[in-house]
Amino acid sequence: MNRKLSSILAVVLTAGLLTVPAASANATRAERVALKKEAAQINKDGKKFTYWIGLIFSDEANRLAVEQINDWAALRGIQANPILVNQNNLNAQVTAAITAGTMPDAFDASNGLVLQLGAKNLLNVQSVIDGLIRKNGKLNPAAEFYNSSGFAAKGLGVPYGINGNLINRRLDLVKTKKAPATWEELAAQAKAAMPSGGGMGFNTGNTGDAEEVFSAMFHSYGGRFADDAGKVCTIDAKGTRDFLTAVKKFYDMGVYATDSTNSDGAWDNNKYLGGKTAFIANPGSVYTTLIGGSATWDPNPTLARNTGFSALPGGPVTRVAPTGAWLRVASSTTKYPLLAKDLINYLMQKKQMRAYYESAIYGPSFSGFNSFTFWRKSVDPARSGLFEMAKFGVTGRFPDVNNAAIAEFNSGFGISKMVQRFLFDKVSMNKAIDEAQASCAAIYKKYE
Numbered sequence: 001m002n003r004k005l006s007s008i009l010a011v012v013l014t015a016g017l018l019t020v021p022a023a024s025a026n027a028t029r030a031e032r033v034a035l036k037k038e039a040a041q042i043n044k045d046g047k048k049f050t051y052w053i054g055l056i057f058s059d060e061a062n063r064l065a066v067e068q069i070n071d072w073a074a075l076r077g078i079q080a081n082p083i084l085v086n087q088n089n090l091n092a093q094v095t096a097a098i099t100a101g102t103m104p105d106a107f108d109a110s111n112g113l114v115l116q117l118g119a120k121n122l123l124n125v126q127s128v129i130d131g132l133i134r135k136n137g138k139l140n141p142a143a144e145f146y147n148s149s150g151f152a153a154k155g156l157g158v159p160y161g162i163n164g165n166l167i168n169r170r171l172d173l174v175k176t177k178k179a180p181a182t183w184e185e186l187a188a189q190a191k192a193a194m195p196s197g198g199g200m201g202f203n204t205g206n207t208g209d210a211e212e213v214f215s216a217m218f219h220s221y222g223g224r225f226a227d228d229a230g231k232v233c234t235i236d237a238k239g240t241r242d243f244l245t246a247v248k249k250f251y252d253m254g255v256y257a258t259d260s261t262n263s264d265g266a267w268d269n270n271k272y273l274g275g276k277t278a279f280i281a282n283p284g285s286v287y288t289t290l291i292g293g294s295a296t297w298d299p300n301p302t303l304a305r306n307t308g309f310s311a312l313p314g315g316p317v318t319r320v321a322p323t324g325a326w327l328r329v330a331s332s333t334t335k336y337p338l339l340a341k342d343l344i345n346y347l348m349q350k351k352q353m354r355a356y357y358e359s360a361i362y363g364p365s366f367s368g369f370n371s372f373t374f375w376r377k378s379v380d381p382a383r384s385g386l387f388e389m390a391k392f393g394v395t396g397r398f399p400d401v402n403n404a405a406i407a408e409f410n411s412g413f414g415i416s417k418m419v420q421r422f423l424f425d426k427v428s429m430n431k432a433i434d435e436a437q438a439s440c441a442a443i444y445k446k447y448e
Helices: 003-010 029-044 059-076 087-100 111-121 126-136 141-147 183-193 208-220 238-253 267-273 285-292 301-305 337-347 350-359 381-392 404-411 414-423 429-446
Strands: 049-055 080-086 106-110 158-163 166-170 279-282 307-310 322-330
Touching: 029 337, 049 059, 049 087, 049 337, 059 080, 059 285, 059 337, 059 350, 080 087, 087 106, 087 111, 106 111, 106 337, 111 322, 111 404, 126 158, 126 337, 141 158, 141 322, 141 381, 158 381, 166 183, 166 381, 183 238, 183 279, 208 238, 208 279, 208 322, 208 414, 238 414, 238 429, 267 279, 267 285, 279 285, 285 301, 285 307, 285 381, 301 307, 307 381, 322 337, 337 350, 404 414, 404 429, 414 429
Parallel strands: 049 080, 049 106
Antiparallel strands: 106 322, 158 322, 166 279, 166 307
């Protein structure tokens, strides 16, 4: 974490005079009294309301998240403790906190983590979702799933950001302006752009970035995690072999960077910004940095103009534009459930979300947020792509069923580990697939 972000953790920003959110103002007298009683209780306990913020590759968005939580706390006459947590480390940190009994009152969570935690660990916030729909309009198509019966964790979190990867390509390096329609085309363009290698700047280590890209590629070659019912793991199949054959071909071409296995979530961003790779998959944080700069990088409007955006490529079977969501959730162990719901409601008001979306790397979850001008391609091409994902992207692991089993397999980097075993440990393809199938089958069996 850079110095600027570290300093945010230590600073409590002074809140200005704000108007109490309309949703709270319209609450019943009994609800307002109960909320005030809980605020008095947290002060009596000498506690701060703790919220874990999913750290993203946007210094300004991270700063805003901290500021907004502190503003809310000032309105309620309490103290907050907003803590930035790297999204790649969030699953492990939550697991450790559950074991230690030190869970935050509320936090940001990926849709996969929400599925894994379930009602045992998360507070039901369906009433907040329902109120926000009345206030902000219906959920966008890519967010609707998270308030449907198809989502096993329905009611356990409020979707605030639709995320998904667009291909970013450096037009100053790539020899053609044609967006790659297939993974084969992308690899060939990457090789031509950087003959010495590394032109395809995708992670191959145990990071969320690697698992997301590999999963999309896996599906495009016909791979499936499970059967149509989402009950039985089906890794051991022809589609998986076709996928691994393609990845091995690209690896032998030299288009994967030699340091791609030893990388974090910002590795590919920095490679791209520094001209060390020609292609990355990114939800928009790089473009945000090119326009506004960061603690590490100066603004680079020239490279912003020389960045091309396109959907993820396809394979011989299908082409998918997978999306996920980040949700705001509350711990079932919090002693202050009304404050937790009130904070989530506050953060989801239009004023807060307009400022946050303008700096963050998410598409809009509620239709009432669709009117913001920065979703227009003429204003911000990267955010325009995220907006299109929110409107048209497929949800979760389509065509697979997005359930707790698939979430656990992916959060353990199941596909990435299979690739690593085949490429780097040099085990046979059959052995790598057998290991992934056994691991996957054991996970799915737990959820029968």
